[in-house]
Amino acid sequence: MASVQRALFENTPEIQRLAALCEKNNAIEKELYTKYEVKRGLRDLNGKGVLAGLTNISDVCAKKIVNGEEVPCAGNLYYRGYNIKDLVEGFLREEHYGFEEIAYLLLFGELPSASELAGFHETLVERRTLPPNFVRDVIMKAPSRDMMNSLSRSILNLYSYDSKADDTSIPNVLRQCLNLISQFPMLMVYGYHAYNYRHGDDLFIYAPLPELSTAENILMMLREDRKYTKLEAKILDMALVLHMDHGGGNNSTFTTHVVTSSGTDTYSTIAAAMASLKGPKHGGANIKVTQMFDDMKEKVKDWEDKDEVRQYLYDLLDKKAFDQKGLIYGMGHAIYSVSDPRADIFKKFVKQLAKEKGCEKEYQLYETVEHLAPEVIGEKRKIYKGVNANVDFYSGLVYSMLNLPKELYTPIFAAARIVGWSAHRLEELKNVDKIIRPAYKPLAPHREYVKIEDR
Template sequence: MRKDIDNIFFENSPRIQELARKCEENNTIDKELYTKYEVKRGLRDLNGKGVLAGLTNISDVCAKKVVNGEEVPCAGSLYYRGYNIKDIVKGFLDAKHPGFEETAYLLLFGELPSAQELKDFQVMLAERRRLPPNFFRDVIMKAPSQDMMNNISRCILQLYSYDHKADDTTIPNVLRQSLNLISQFPMLMVYGYHAYNYRQGEDLFIYAPNPALSAAENILMMLREDRKYTKLEARILDMALVLHMDHGGGNNSTFTTHVVTSSGTDTYSTIAAAMSSLKGPKHGGANVKVTQMFEDMKNTLTDWTDEQQIRKYLEDLLDKKAFDRKGLIYGMGHAIYSISDPRADIFKRFVKQLAREKGHQDEYALYEKVEHMAPEIIGEKRRMYKGVNANVDFYSGLVYSMLDLPPALYTPIFAAARIVGWSAHRLEELTNVDKIIRPAYRPLAPYRSYVKLEDR
C-alpha cells in the first residue's frame, strides 16, 4: 500500500508525462510574438534595461554614465540611501566595528546612526533574538527539511501564529515585525540546520545567541560546536551580510516584496514570498551553483594552473557538455553590471586574505584565472548586448566554503542579509503606494465555442 501511495505522489508516471507534454504543447508561445507585441520579457528591454516600475529612496545600482548625451557602461556602483557601498564598508572597517547593524539602521531609517543610536539599535536587535517559547520543539524540530530555504520559510509563516497583531499593516507594527524577523532569522537558519542533521543521526547542539555579539559573530558561534571563530572570519561574514543587504527595488525577491505587499497581506506572508524568490538558482541560489561548478571543475582538471585545460572546460560549459549541461558559467554576468560588480570587487580584496589564512591559495588562483578567461570565452561563443564580468556570487561561494559554512546555508546567509532590504522596501511600499501591482499580459488564445462532453 505504501508503495502505491509513493507511486501516486512522488513518481512521474507515464500518464503524468503524457499530460506534461500536453502542457508544453498548449503553453508554448512563439518567441517572435514577444518582439511583435513589444513585450518586455523579464520586464527588461532588448538592451537589458529594466522597465521603470516604481520609485525608491533605499538603494541605487549604477552601471552607466552619460557621456555626450549618451549612456555608456561604467564600473558598477551600489548606493545605500545615497552612500557608496565602498565608503560604507571602508567606514566600519576603519572603525573596527561590525557593519551589519549600522547598515541595517541606515536602510531601515534612512540615515546613518549616531554612536548612541547605534548602541540602542544593537540592544534592540539583541533583545529580539529570542524565539517564542517552545518554538524550537514545536516547529523547528518537526519535519525539518534538507532545503533550509524552505525550512526557514515554513518557520516564518508559523511565526504568524505567535503574533496577536499579525495582520496589522500599520507602519509601527510592520516595523516591529520586521525587527523581530531580522533578529530571529539567524536562529531559524542555524537551528533548522542542526535539527535536520540531528534527524540524520548527528549530535544535536543548540546554543542561545549572545547579546554581546554581532549578528555575524552569533551565526558563527551558534553554528560551530566549539563556538570558536577568528576575528577575520567574523569580519568577512559581517561584510558579506552588508554587501548582500539590498540591491535596488527591481531585483527579483525585492520586487516580489513590493508586489506581495501591494496586495495588503501580512509581513510573514510577504517575507516568505521573498524567500521563495531568492531560493531560485538564477537569484540567491547562484552562489551554490558556483561552488558546485568549481568542485566539478577541480575534479575534471588534472592541473589547476593549465590555462588550456581551464579554457576547454569553460568552453564545454557553454556548449552544454560539462557540469549541469545548462550552457552557463555560473557567477559570470549580471542583469545590470557590464564592467564590474562593486560587491565582487570588495569581496575579492578580502578573499585573497582569507585564502592565505586558510591555506587555499591554489583554489583562489583558479578562481582568478576563470574570472579573467570567462568573459573572453563567453564573448566568442555568445552574441552579447553588454559586457560580462564576475558578479558577487562568483566569490561569495568561495568565501563561505573557506569559512567552513555548510553549502546548505549559503543562500540562507544571503537571505539573513537581504531580509533587511525586504523590510525597508515593504515599509516604503506601505508608506507611499496604495495600489495593487497588476501588469498586463496580452492574450493570444482565440475565442472558441464550448463543446458538450458527448460531442468531443
C-alpha cells in the same frame, strides 16, 4: 495505501501524458514577444529594466553619460545615497562590525550616531528570542533538507504567535520586521542542526550571546566548539552588508513590493520573498558557482594551465561540462557590465582569507577563470554588454573557506536581504496604496463550448 503514497511522489505514465499536454498547449512562439513589444523579464532588448516604481533605499549604477550617450562604467551601489565602498571603508576604519549600522541606515534612512547604534544593537538583542517551545514544535518537526523551505515554514508559523499579525500599520510592521531580522539567524542555524540531527548527527542548540554581532552569533551558533577567528567574523559580516539590498527591481525585492501591495501580512510577504530568493537564477547562484568549481577541479588536471582551464570553459558553454546548461556561473549580471562593486570589495578580503585557510591555489584558479571567462564568452556568444564576475562568483568561495555548509549559502544571503525586504515593505506601505497588477496579452482564440459526448 502504499501504491497511493507512491503515486504522490512518482511521475506516473498518466502524469507524463498530462505533462506533455501542458507543454503542448502552453507553448508561445518566441517571435510573438517581439511582435507585441513584450518586455520579457521586464527588461528591454538592451537589458534595461522597465520602470515599475520609485525608491529611496538603494541605487545600482553601471552607466554614465558621455557626450549625451549612455556608456558602461565601473559599477557602483548606493545605500540611501551612500556609496557602498565608502560605507565599508568607514566601519572597517572604525573597527566595528557593519551589519547593524547598515541595517539602521537602510531601515531609517540615516547613518546612526554612536548612541543610536548602541540603542539599535540593544533593540536587536532583546528580540533575539523565539516563542516558547518553537524549536521543538516547529523547527524540529519534519525538518527539510532545503533550508530555504524550512525557513519559510518557520516564518509562516511565527504568524500564529503574533496577536497583531495582520496589522499593516507602519509601527507594527516595523516591530515585525525587527523581530524577523533578529530571529532569522536562529531560525537558519537551528533548522540546519535539526535536519542533521534527524540524520544521525549530534544536536546542539546554542542561544545567541548579547555581546556578539550578528555575524559572530551565526558562526558561534553554527559550530559545535563555538569558535571562530576575527577575520572569519569580519568577512561574514562583510558578506551580510554587501547582500543587504540591491535596488528595488531584483526578483525577491520586487516580489516584496508586489505582495505588499496586496495588503497581506508581513510573514506572508517575507515568505514570498524567500521563495523568490531560493531560485538558482537569484539567491541560489553561489551554490551553482561552487558546484561548478568542484566539477572543474576534478576535470582540470593542472589548475595553473590556462589552456586547460580555457578548454573547460569552452565545454561549459558548449553544454559538455558540469550541468550541461551552457552557463559559466558567477559571470555576468543583469545590470553591471564592467564590474560588480560587491565583487570588487569582496575580492580584497578573499585573498586574505585564502592565505589564512591555506587555499591560495584554489583562489588562483578562481582568478584565472575570472580573467578568462569574459574572453571565452565573447568568442562563443553574441552579447550586448560586457561580462564580469558578480558577487556570487566569490561569495561561494568565501563560504566554503569559512566551512559553512552549502545548505546555508542561500539562507545567509536571506539573513542579509531580509533587511532590504523590510525597508522596501515599509516604503511600499508608506507611499503606494494600489495593488501591482501588470497586463498580459491573451493569445488564445475564443472557442465555442463542445459537449463531452461530441469531443
